[in-house]
Amino acid sequence: MKLNRRKFIKRALITVASVEAFFLLKGSVNKINTSSGTAELFNAGKATAFENNKLYPFLTGQFFLKRFEDGGFLAMSIKCTHLGCIVNTNSKTGGFNCPCHASQFDKYGEVVSAPATRPLDYFPITIEKGELLIDTKKPIKRSSFDKSQLTYA
Amino acid sequence: MKETKTVSSIEKFILHLHPYKIDSRATKFNRTFGLGGVCALLFIILSITGLLLRFSYIPTVEHAYDSILGLKNNTIFGQFIRNLHHLSGKLMVVVSFLHLLRVYFSQSIFHKRSENWIYGLLMMFLVIASSFTGYLLPWDQLAYWAVTVITQIFEYIPFIGHSLAYAIRGSETVDGNTLLNFYTLHTGIIPLLFIVLMVMHFWLVRKAGGIALPKKEEQDFVDIVPNLVSKEIMVACIVIAGLFLTAAFYDAPLLDQANPLKSPNPSKAPWYFLGAQELLLHLHPFFGAVVIPFATGIFFLGLPFYKYDKINIGVWFNSPLGKKMTIQSSLIAFVFTFILIYLFEHFLHFDLWLASWPSVISTGLIPFLFYIVPVAIYLLFWNKKHKANRTELIMACTSIILSSYICMLLISLLFRGEGMLMIF
Numbered sequence: 164m165k166l167n168r169r170k171f172i173k174r175a176l177i178t179v180a181s182v183e184a185f186f187l188l189k190g191s192v193n194k195i196n197t198s199s200g201t202a203e204l205f206n207a208g209k210a211t212a213f214e215n216n217k218l219y220p221f222l223t224g225q226f227f228l229k230r231f232e233d234g235g236f237l238a239m240s241i242k243c244t245h246l247g248c249i250v251n252t253n254s255k256t257g258g259f260n261c262p263c264h265a266s267q268f269d270k271y272g273e274v275v276s277a278p279a280t281r282p283l284d285y286f287p288i289t290i291e292k293g294e295l296l297i298d299t300k301k302p303i304k305r306s307s308f309d310k311s312q313l314t315y316a
Numbered sequence: 317m318k319e320t321k322t323v324s325s326i327e328k329f330i331l332h333l334h335p336y337k338i339d340s341r342a343t344k345f346n347r348t349f350g351l352g353g354v355c356a357l358l359f360i361i362l363s364i365t366g367l368l369l370r371f372s373y374i375p376t377v378e379h380a381y382d383s384i385l386g387l388k389n390n391t392i393f394g395q396f397i398r399n400l401h402h403l404s405g406k407l408m409v410v411v412s413f414l415h416l417l418r419v420y421f422s423q424s425i426f427h428k429r430s431e432n433w434i435y436g437l438l439m440m441f442l443v444i445a446s447s448f449t450g451y452l453l454p455w456d457q458l459a460y461w462a463v464t465v466i467t468q469i470f471e472y473i474p475f476i477g478h479s480l481a482y483a484i485r486g487s488e489t490v491d492g493n494t495l496l497n498f499y500t501l502h503t504g505i506i507p508l509l510f511i512v513l514m515v516m517h518f519w520l521v522r523k524a525g526g527i528a529l530p531k532k533e534e535q536d537f538v539d540i541v542p543n544l545v546s547k548e549i550m551v552a553c554i555v556i557a558g559l560f561l562t563a564a565f566y567d568a569p570l571l572d573q574a575n576p577l578k579s580p581n582p583s584k585a586p587w588y589f590l591g592a593q594e595l596l597l598h599l600h601p602f603f604g605a606v607v608i609p610f611a612t613g614i615f616f617l618g619l620p621f622y623k624y625d626k627i628n629i630g631v632w633f634n635s636p637l638g639k640k641m642t643i644q645s646s647l648i649a650f651v652f653t654f655i656l657i658y659l660f661e662h663f664l665h666f667d668l669w670l671a672s673w674p675s676v677i678s679t680g681l682i683p684f685l686f687y688i689v690p691v692a693i694y695l696l697f698w699n700k701k702h703k704a705n706r707t708e709l710i711m712a713c714t715s716i717i718l719s720s721y722i723c724m725l726l727i728s729l730l731f732r733g734e735g736m737l738m739i740f
Contacts (some may be wrong), residue, residue, distance in 0.1 A: 176326065192483075192488050192497075193483075193486075194487070194488075195391055195495050204387070222577050225577075241577075245468075246464070246465045246468040246469065246583075246593075246596075247464045247465065247467075247468040247489075247581050248461070248464070248465070248579035249576075249577060249578060249579045261579075262579050262580075262581035262582070262583070262734075263461075263465070263581070263582055263583040263736060264583075264597060264736045265737060267734055276667075277667045277679055278597055278598075278677070278679075280600065280601065280675055311689075
């Protein structure tokens, strides 16, 4: 195919115009992102109210709050990382089971059984005046569990 | 103006769809099975019922579900119109798929018809898209979780996955923004695109000289009125009667109002996407959501453009060998896919056996090879033993892909119960 100057300029203009049109359209259909800005944190209450080695479900905040043996807190998302269903607690193993496609997670949220490929997301926790504040708007993806994800009172 | 008074301009306009005279072979029902025409008819039924539904539907999270209940209880024939829309939508997916099969296997997509194949594929995509966007609108548990599952599949596409899913949902999760997006697409943008593409599609069929027919020395031309038009009207009447009768007795499903905190068990995608969901149960998302869908898409778009040895336009399956290969490969692919899925479900647990390997290999590449290697050997066997040429081999590939998808769809639809586990 021969590309002369005329054709080249024409195609270049079309390309630039398409890119511009794409961004204009994308911008005009986008809605205001309510999660940005001053997001309210979810207040789970006094840190001392939670016992070690227990799991507290917060369905309204869409997370499970787990306090481990050493007193560390981890707020895990209730959404399965496979296709977004809501996982159930498994009282036998202390972990979580997904009702949709049978993924299983252990108590740290790590995958025990496929099809899920990564552990449950977790939310950052801050502690102010002894109260647990969970940022439920910002799920953090992880590839495995490690101690740095825990928050201590 | 010298026209005879019997033909009004409306009639003449409609007759633009057909020439005055056509080859008598083109009027045979089993040449096209009237599938394209039925699609156009369904589009009209869907437009009319859809417009009526728009008068009572409210696209907000608070009111969507209640407006459906209101339609059911307070509108005359409300439930009937909704049933008709639901059934026509379902039928549209099936009929347009069959239409795709018909044009492909009767070898009607080559040379001057190749451009129209692309338009046809675009419309197939729009059929799926309109069905999928309409799926969310009742805002019941079925709708909410099916859309959640599908938009979550998009997230697996590398680099652009999240922003694509975000653009579709208009939000991080399925919520009011998603409902508004889907409503706009379903009742505005997609129907408009349909009209544009349909006009192009029809015009290109006319330009190619009507439907594809095998070459023949002597052609016998007949008037389209009444030879073709009467048959078209008959098919249309049968379809409409069938739809009305079914809509009178079969109610479109409506579960409880959507509850984002409770996933039903199992949560299934819309039925035509179940094959894709099944694939994702067995394959790592890199293969299940990226490699295979994209490769298949490109394969289908390219179908008219590969270098073929010998094309017999308008001849079903190209040749007797092609017919034999198509039927046999479809059956074998169906059975093979079924057996393979059964084995992966109950016996072959590579994710546990090879737990130390990266999951892309243990649950991606290995199951993928389990499927692709036997298929390649099978095709090689046809090539060596029966001297199948490229045309026939590519046709066998198409049959294998389609048959496997249908098999996965049926397994997921019929044989998967609680926790998406197989019921046997």
